[in-house]
Amino acid sequence: MLGVKNLHKSFGSNQVLKGIDFNVDEGEVIAIIGSSGSGKTTLLRCMAFLEQADDGIYTFDDLSKDIRTISRKEIKELRMKMGFVFQSFNLFRNKTALQNVMEGLIVARKMDREQARQISMAMLEKVGMTDRANYYPDQLSGGQQQRVAIARALAASPEVILFDEPTSALDPELTGEVLDVMVKLAEEGTTMVIVTHEMEFARNVADRVIFMENGVVVEEGPAQEILSNPKEEATRRFLRRILRNEEE
Amino acid sequence: MSDRFFRIVRILIESFPKLLVQCLKITVPLTLLSFFFGLILALILALVQVAEIKGLKQFARFYVWIFRGTPLMLQLFIIFYGLPSFGIYFKGFPAAVIAFSLNLAAYNSEIIRSAIQAVPIGQTEAGYMIGLNYFQVMTRIVLPQAARIAFPPLFSSLIGMTKDTSLASSITVIEMMSVAKRIAAVYYEPFWMYMETGFIYLMICTVLTRLQSDFERKLEWKQPVEVKEAMDRVEADNLAHKFRWKG
């Protein structure tokens, strides 16, 4: 459904993505893991056109194209079919939770206000935030903000949602409420690509796990296999370190 | 001693309405007009820089460099005394409005530009990801947030402008300062005359400061309706309580 082939991206002389092949099928949940600086965020951002990739083939449903030749108009249409959840939430600070969710429906999709309101309230319901619908982001906890951000990403019923470490900016006691929402989405068959350090979550929710290091995909496969019996030494080393950190 | 005292009081009382009339007729309109035009021009100068429009961006930088790098008085003189050499004549008041607007635009465009750039890039990116285009992201997300950031420094600039209008007296505009000078010269009481004039400037600035805090409260997007209502209730209860105690 969404995929890239041979994706390259450099920042100046720093080569961050060195030929990534990646693909997500409809209904699939993919977890991307890897140590900090390995290029996970950059990969996600390139797929959302928040960074301009240097080279690669981009695939979305029927479209398959050199990523450098995708026009601004096509980018806008593609973005309408995906959702993005940021590490730092990025809720619009000048809008209430409800307005955040409605914004894309009203402005980008020209939906009438009442219909947009109903859909948005349903999305807030899904993430358990209806009682805070009229609150501004500054008045919500990190976990609540992220749940609203998920509702905002869901509102336009995207074909796929990209999550960039959705719980990394949260206090440990707040990660649960966000992960619970994502588990629910996975059960409903939402297509998701999730960059995460939550190994337990990845094991339970992801169909497939991708391990990245230094801008390449080192290993990928079913979640159980990668997390329990990784073939590559690099993967093993990473998992050992993560587990040790979690125990501390 | 007491003769002198009563004379001063009489001068102050007689001159007060004259000063106030000149303030309302010239100083206030001069300030408001200059600030209005200066703000529009500032917004344009800031936007072409943020949008990185080639040519216009460089022009805006050059403009700011010129108008911030030279004295306001000199800009006033060039427009009023200098341009006539090229056959361009302005009366005092319009010349002052032009000079003040152009000068304010330079300072205010820097305020607005830095306010826009202070809005986190994540706001823009989130806007793009829900399908908004550049124009929609700017008008619906970035500019409303930038307005709140820019508001206090823009208000300072307005207060500064109010006082800088006194420079217009140097190009024959009879504003409040010119009247004060004239009266001071007639009665030989410069100290008290200028104190009184200062008092009127202070009053204007007090009103403006009050307006600023009212507007700032309006611009906040923090209180959800229910919380605000609850807090108003608490406040009302407190007031009622105080009232009971006194009664």
Ligand SMILES: Nc1ncnc2c1ncn2[C@@H]1O[C@H](COP(=O)(O)OP(=O)(O)O)[C@@H](O)[C@H]1O
């Ligand atoms: N905007 C940027 N400009 C320059 N370098 C960047 C930028 N974004 C990321 N990088 C670099 O790219 C590399 C990968 O970063 P990132 O994709 O954020 O990794 P991860 O998400 O896996 O931690 C890092 O070395 C980082 O310093």
Ligand SMILES: [Mg+2]
């Ligand atoms: Mg990252």
